[in-house]
Amino acid sequence: MKIHFLCRKDVRRMIMTLFVVFLFAPVSAWAHVESGQAGGFFSGLSHPVSGLDHVLAMVAVGLWGAQLGRPAIWLLPVAFPMMMAFGGMLGLMGIPVPGIEIGIAVSGIVLGALILGETKMPMIGALIVVAFFAIFHGHAHGTELEAGQNAMLYSMGFVICTGTLHAIGIGMGLVHRWKFGRLALRGAGSVVMAGGLYFLWGALS
Amino acid sequence: MKMIHASILPTLALLVLSPQAALAHLVTSGLGPFYDGALHLAISPDDLLGLVAVTLLAGLCGARAGRLTVFSLSLSWFIAGLVGLNLPVTIDLPWLSILSFLVLGVLVAINPKMHPKVVASLAGLFGLIHGLFNGSALAAIGAGPLALTGIVVTVLVIALLISAFVVSLHAAWTRIAVRVAGSWVAAVGMLMFGWLVRGTG
Numbered sequence: 001m002k003i004h005f006l007c008r009k010d011v012r013r014m015i016m017t018l019f020v021v022f023l024f025a026p027v028s029a030w031a032h033v034e035s036g037q038a039g040g041f042f043s044g045l046s047h048p049v050s051g052l053d054h055v056l057a058m059v060a061v062g063l064w065g066a067q068l069g070r071p072a073i074w075l076l077p078v079a080f081p082m083m084m085a086f087g088g089m090l091g092l093m094g095i096p097v098p099g100i101e102i103g104i105a106v107s108g109i110v111l112g113a114l115i116l117g118e119t120k121m122p123m124i125g126a127l128i129v130v131a132f133f134a135i136f137h138g139h140a141h142g143t144e145l146e147a148g149q150n151a152m153l154y155s156m157g158f159v160i161c162t163g164t165l166h167a168i169g170i171g172m173g174l175v176h177r178w179k180f181g182r183l184a185l186r187g188a189g190s191v192v193m194a195g196g197l198y199f200l201w202g203a204l205s
Numbered sequence: 206m207k208m209i210h211a212s213i214l215p216t217l218a219l220l221v222l223s224p225q226a227a228l229a230h231l232v233t234s235g236l237g238p239f240y241d242g243a244l245h246l247a248i249s250p251d252d253l254l255g256l257v258a259v260t261l262l263a264g265l266c267g268a269r270a271g272r273l274t275v276f277s278l279s280l281s282w283f284i285a286g287l288v289g290l291n292l293p294v295t296i297d298l299p300w301l302s303i304l305s306f307l308v309l310g311v312l313v314a315i316n317p318k319m320h321p322k323v324v325a326s327l328a329g330l331f332g333l334i335h336g337l338f339n340g341s342a343l344a345a346i347g348a349g350p351l352a353l354t355g356i357v358v359t360v361l362v363i364a365l366l367i368s369a370f371v372v373s374l375h376a377a378w379t380r381i382a383v384r385v386a387g388s389w390v391a392a393v394g395m396l397m398f399g400w401l402v403r404g405t406g
Binding site: 038074077078079081085086088089090091092093094151152153155156158159160163191 | 216250252253254314378384385388389391392394395396397398399400402403
């Protein structure tokens with residue numbers, strides 16, 4: 001192997017090459033303050049409570065779980081965030097789910113009706129209902145990350161807030177042990193159902 | 206004889222030797238590399254989520270699983286970290302990192318009956334993966350074994366505290382709360398896979 005280095009022409013070419021490579025070498029721009037990292041968490045945390053349609057469904061899952069008793073009281077709030085995340089994953093992958101807004105509104109109507117009617121159903125049926133609607137909520141809300149924010153922290157905030165809304169629903173649903181509480185719970189179901197109808201009206205008009 | 210054009214060598218040398226931005230992060234505590242390493246988990250939610258999930262799982266599976274996990278997790282993290290420190294390349298496989306805490310989150314949520322040695326093996330595998338990632342990332346930013354020791358001591362302390370806490374839980378609702386936490390970890394993992402596919406994660 002023979003290498004030419006000493007020729008003046010080659011030296012000039014070397015210098016030119018180095019100059020061009022330095023000129024066009026990509027470098028990271030560090031001239032920004034990393035303000036979006038923690039912001040991602042708070043953005044995710046606040047996102048579920050920013051839409052009443054989402055809040056109604058999350059709380060309704062907790063209410064219905066409390067109404068159904070064990071094991072639904074904890075199985076439904078475990079299933080919902082996981083299936084919601086699955087829906088979010090579909091959205092992020094660009095896999096479309098038809099009728100998202102209608103699905104979200106119908107989730108309020110169906111969950112509200114189930115609470116209103118104090119409907120008992122097999123555990124697997126309840127899981128399927130909740131899991132089905134969770135996909136719509138995840139697809140719609142799980143993908144709305146603001147630019148520059150940390151996706152991991154956003155996801156954590158989003159899931160924690162959703163779980164907390166379930167917990168609030170369960171907490172409210174514990175009044176089910178008293179007679180007046182059972183009535184109040186059914187009344188809450190009618191409110192959720194009315195909310196779902198309102199959102200369905202909005203989605204269809 | 207084959208001639209090599211003179212301009213190729215400096216170009217190659219420049220590309221190979223030019224410093225790249227090391228995206229591995231190590232918070233600067235101002236207290237030295239050990240504490241810089243100790244604070245690493247505070248800014249690495251993917252490491253932290255998996256660590257929390259595996260120690261929750263160990264705690265759910267009982268005291269023996271907890272003891273074995275604390276030992277196997279810390280040791281494997283340290284050994285793999287030392288290997289990573291000596292690697293010439295930075296290993297960064299975000300999908301593997303996400304998959305590890307997604308699987309562990311699902312296991313916590315469904316809480317299957319697992320032998321303590323199986324739990325400890327899973328923890329060891331998790332420690333190997335993240336230790337290797339941490340070690341190679343530390344090498345890329347010029348940090349040494351002291352920073353790795355800081356990370357591993359923090360892992361040890363967190364694993365010890367969480368698994369001991371979960372072992373001490375006896376009321377049914379408290380164990381359910383642990384499983385709910387596992388489902389949250391799994392949910393974050395699924396969303397992160399989506400972000401990864403989209404190119405944001």
